[in-house]
Amino acid sequence: MFGRRTFGKQQQSFADLKKMMRPTPDRDGVTRVFSKELWDDPKIGAFLREAGFASDDQRNIMRTADDYIALFAAARYRLQARTETFNSEMAARHGYCRAMPFLVIDQPIWDGEHGAFLYAQMDLIGFDDWNVVMLAADARTTQSCGLPAHPGSVPALTQAMTGHVIRWKARYESMLEEFGVTATGGRSITREQFEAEKDALRQEIIGTVAAMKPRTVSE
Template sequence: MGELKETVRPAPGADGATPAFHKQQWDHPLIGSMLRDAGFAPDDEASIVPTANNHLAVFAAASKRLQDRTETFNRDMTARHGHCHAVPFLVIDQKIWDGPHGAFLYAQMGLIGYDEWNVIMLAGDPQTTASCGLAGHPGFLPSVTQVMTEHVIAWKARHNALLETYGITATGSRDISHEGYEMEKDTLRNEIIDKAGWMKPRIIDDLLRAQG
């Protein structure tokens, strides 16, 4: 049960994937039976995880998309205002993604910090603030990092509790199905995205007030 709880359940269909559950788990008289009762199968696409190389490719593609969006934003704003050098700011910042809770966000929730839901465009120089009205990029906001770290820890705990509930019911009571777990996980994922969206205007307002 402990092994199952710690297993990462990513999005299905990734190239170069390997089984999410080890062979020993499928051969285990309790765990293997539980997995099959819950609707998993050893060769099911829903039971695969991306390899390390695939994770790197996904992150590289997301980084390239962010670079393209930034260039497009700067080009459009320059055409409108005469000058724009905007720089992306991550609501859930790189320190969190690179820390002990990053794997929960990208492997279990299927989120990538470079995607638009987590990005604010802020001014990279004073001229951009003057011409475009963007708040200046602060580089790093410890207060935001602390707040978002606390949220991520709480979200991770909720997901762990969901996995435990899923494991307990899969052995007997069946209060929650495989589909129910996926629905609950999607709800949590959307909550994370919505929280980042809720934070964006508040971060901007705080920066504009602080920067005068």
């Protein structure tokens, strides 16, 4: 996408362009990765268009902090609704149920230094089904519904999942290098290949969490 390109005697790279990015809204109130004024520059604008971007391309529109707050709030609301439905259905079947969600990749990871990789690069939200296991909130639920007890925080699991996230993040950054979106990148893969590898990584993350769920329940 952004391999090295020469404009006259000066070499222009993604790293150079990144210095010109402004994390502030343009005049129309939209915050873009590459601002409107960069697209008006004859050299930089041509470079970006040749790379397959457009000013109002979704990939060039940055989500704001408020956007993410709204996104997480909506996901949390959906989880609350699913929990209520789960408890209602299980209570109808077993006479009683008070379950609560357990996050395999839990809150400290999402709130930590690697969380943005998961939600901003991989478009994953921890409150969605892929990351959630319903576990018993009390002993009566375990007895009536057969659900294991909710353990609260599990530091060993958090540590293990943090290790996974760090490795996934490193793989993603390596993919960016291959695609040529860094100053040292060589553009050795196409945009289609990059998107395919990114999707494969996202599916691997979801698959790893799915494989962890039975282990979480059994332990």
